Amino acid sequence: MSEENVFRGEGLELSYHDRTVVHAASLSVEPGRVHALVGPNGSGKSTLLRAMARLHKADAGTLSLGDQAVSTLSKREFARVITLLSQNRPVPSGVPVAEVVEFGRHPYRGKWRAKDPEGASAIAWAMKVTGVSEMAERGVDELSGGELQRVWLACCLAQQTDVLLLDEPTNHLDMRYQVDILDLVRDLADEHGVAVGVVLHDLNQAADVADDITMLHKGVIQATGSPAHVLTADRVSAVYGLPVAITRDPVTSQVGVQPVHRTVRRLQQLA
Numbered sequence: 001m002s003e004e005n006v007f008r009g010e011g012l013e014l015s016y017h018d019r020t021v022v023h024a025a026s027l028s029v030e031p032g033r034v035h036a037l038v039g040p041n042g043s044g045k046s047t048l049l050r051a052m053a054r055l056h057k058a059d060a061g062t063l064s065l066g067d068q069a070v071s072t073l074s075k076r077e078f079a080r081v082i083t084l085l086s087q088n089r090p091v092p093s094g095v096p097v098a099e100v101v102e103f104g105r106h107p108y109r110g111k112w113r114a115k116d117p118e119g120a121s122a123i124a125w126a127m128k129v130t131g132v133s134e135m136a137e138r139g140v141d142e143l144s145g146g147e148l149q150r151v152w153l154a155c156c157l158a159q160q161t162d163v164l165l166l167d168e169p170t171n172h173l174d175m176r177y178q179v180d181i182l183d184l185v186r187d188l189a190d191e192h193g194v195a196v197g198v199v200l201h202d203l204n205q206a207a208d209v210a211d212d213i214t215m216l217h218k219g220v221i222q223a224t225g226s227p228a229h230v231l232t233a234d235r236v237s238a239v240y241g242l243p244v245a246i247t248r249d250p251v252t253s254q255v256g257v258q259p260v261h262r263t264v265r266r267l268q269q270l271a
Helices: 045-052 075-079 097-108 119-129 145-158 175-192 203-209 233-240 262-270
Strands: 007-016 019-029 034-038 060-065 082-085 163-167 195-199 212-217 220-225 244-248 255-259
Touching: 007 045, 019 034, 019 045, 019 060, 019 195, 019 212, 019 220, 034 045, 034 175, 034 203, 045 082, 045 163, 045 195, 075 082, 075 097, 082 145, 097 119, 097 145, 119 145, 145 163, 145 175, 175 195, 175 203, 203 255, 212 233, 220 233, 233 244
Parallel strands: 034 195, 034 212, 082 163, 163 195
Antiparallel strands: 007 019, 007 060, 212 220, 244 255
């Protein structure tokens, strides 16, 4: 594999108010692959992703894209190669969907909105693949949470970066659009060679979409590797504090995680 566009964070120490929340974390996001970050609430996965996007300053560690230190890139240069779909974005009142998606083209325009020859096609494609084309003229403040999530994803896709970072992209979405978004993530990696890093709460979604998984717990990386390597019964049970069963699909061999609920445990004890 070419190392040219591998995006790496190495030895990252991250804190809030003098309290370290991520300890010596290293993560790589590779072209054509999906890398999922998983872990319980408060494990540091979103903080780590924000640090990779230069939105959370690291106390120690480095970021690099290929053999280039990310610190050498200007904000505009960085935004042409790496973008983040964060959990919370302000909702501009009265602004139509098409204009919000157009915000994603800001790294390609100069101070005075210089010409952007590829902008129109990039915006149209991003809106089509996220299913928001039909709402182009609607104000974003009129949308549901799920619709708004798809608009913000379209904005990121219009940016046409080599690295796409997504913080819980299926949040607020119904089942159909959860599947559509995860399929799109997979297509971006497989068909367009995009390096995708994604935070997911649902371990089964992570196993379904990701080539690689990193599991965090209390700010410490517990394991990195394939879904089958990371999602073991012992590890998941220890990190999440409840017993789980690991299943394998007989056709695809995909790993599945099934919590063993209290009722099931009680029945097992009575059997």
